[in-house]
Amino acid sequence: MTIRKVGVVGAGTMGQGIAEMLAFKGLDVELVERSPEQAQQSLQQIANSLDKQIEKWALTQAEKKLVLSRIRPVDMLSGLEECEIVIETITEDLDLKKTIFEELDRSCNPDVILASNTSTLSLTELASVTAHPERVIGMHFVYPVIKTNLVEIVRGLKTSDTTFGKTKHFVEQVIEKKGVMVFESPGFVTTRLICLFINEALHVLEEGVASAEDIDSAMRIGYSFQNGPFEMADRFGLDAVLAALERMFREYGELKYRPSIVLKKMVRAGHLGVKTGGGFFKYDKDGDRA
Numbered sequence: 001m002t003i004r005k006v007g008v009v010g011a012g013t014m015g016q017g018i019a020e021m022l023a024f025k026g027l028d029v030e031l032v033e034r035s036p037e038q039a040q041q042s043l044q045q046i047a048n049s050l051d052k053q054i055e056k057w058a059l060t061q062a063e064k065k066l067v068l069s070r071i072r073p074v075d076m077l078s079g080l081e082e083c084e085i086v087i088e089t090i091t092e093d094l095d096l097k098k099t100i101f102e103e104l105d106r107s108c109n110p111d112v113i114l115a116s117n118t119s120t121l122s123l124t125e126l127a128s129v130t131a132h133p134e135r136v137i138g139m140h141f142v143y144p145v146i147k148t149n150l151v152e153i154v155r156g157l158k159t160s161d162t163t164f165g166k167t168k169h170f171v172e173q174v175i176e177k178k179g180v181m182v183f184e185s186p187g188f189v190t191t192r193l194i195c196l197f198i199n200e201a202l203h204v205l206e207e208g209v210a211s212a213e214d215i216d217s218a219m220r221i222g223y224s225f226q227n228g229p230f231e232m233a234d235r236f237g238l239d240a241v242l243a244a245l246e247r248m249f250r251e252y253g254e255l256k257y258r259p260s261i262v263l264k265k266m267v268r269a270g271h272l273g274v275k276t277g278g279g280f281f282k283y284d285k286d287g288d289r290a
């Protein structure tokens with residue numbers, strides 16, 4: 001199976017990382033956003049991310065140009081015709097994603113794999129709005145996509161062996177990440193465990209046991225985590241963490257998934273983390289701690 005062109009629908013935190021990683025691996029990327037202006041903004045963010053790598057001597061200006069030249073903003077219906085795989089990574093909203101899958105199913109050939117990067121939603125439910133549920137699969141990347149070498153490959157009830165095999169080949173041979181097979185379940189493995197970790201850290205904070213800074217230091221230094229739970233939450237997006245916890249609380253019905261009140265307050269106040277310049281900590285426009 002030769003894969004040259006991949007569609008990415010949604011270019012926020014994850015879509016930008018996925019598009020950058022795919023282009024870096026030499027693939028052509030067709031990028032779909034809500035509007036041309038939004039797509040340009042996402043491309044600018046990708047350029048900023050590449051500039052940061054140049055600053056660290058990890059990339060040259062010529063490589064940056066090459067990577068950017070492989071990413072093309074396109075229109076949803078006409079732009080994805082030549083893609084072998086389409087990865088949907090829009091906002092975590094079931095109805096919105098269902099509309100996108102209906103549209104993708106109509107506009108892409110039946111042998112094109114339709115993957116979703118959803119963290120908590122049911123692939124079987126997304127597949128149910130298509131005429132070809134066997135080609136729908138989960139490809140769950142971990143933030144930051146460029147640096148994290150893992151993809152959870154999630155099988156829905158009707159995902160075919162062929163779709164799974166092609167996806168595994170794509171993940172392990174083409175983009176060279178470790179693929180872990182997961183059966184559909186809210187939060188899969190990574191979101192389920194990491195969101196519980198963040199939620200428990202929030203309870204520790206609420207109880208006044210330690211400050212956010214000290215809780216992060218304890219986990220980072222004590223257990224060699226790259227980031228502590230609060231910086232992790234800021235980088236994932238507090239809205240994304242809240243949405244994942246609420247979904248798992250609804251689906252599993254267990255109190256351990258009930259989101260902390262502090263998290264809800266922060267989201268209501270619009271303090272969503274790195275993408276809004278502040279969450280538990282403050283960040284500059286490049287996403288570094290201010």
Ligand code: NAD
Nearest residue numbers: 010011012013014033034089090091092117118119143236
């Ligand atoms: P985000 O809010 O940063 O980005 C979502 C993007 O989707 C926005 O740019 C928005 O404009 C775009 N969008 C919304 N509706 C659209 C439409 N109809 N057509 C085209 N684009 C549209 O969200 P995110 O954090 O990047 O999350 C995206 C997906 O990835 C979600 O399903 C989430 O569960 C999953 N995910 C997130 C993380 C994380 O750490 N943030 C990790 C793994 C998976």
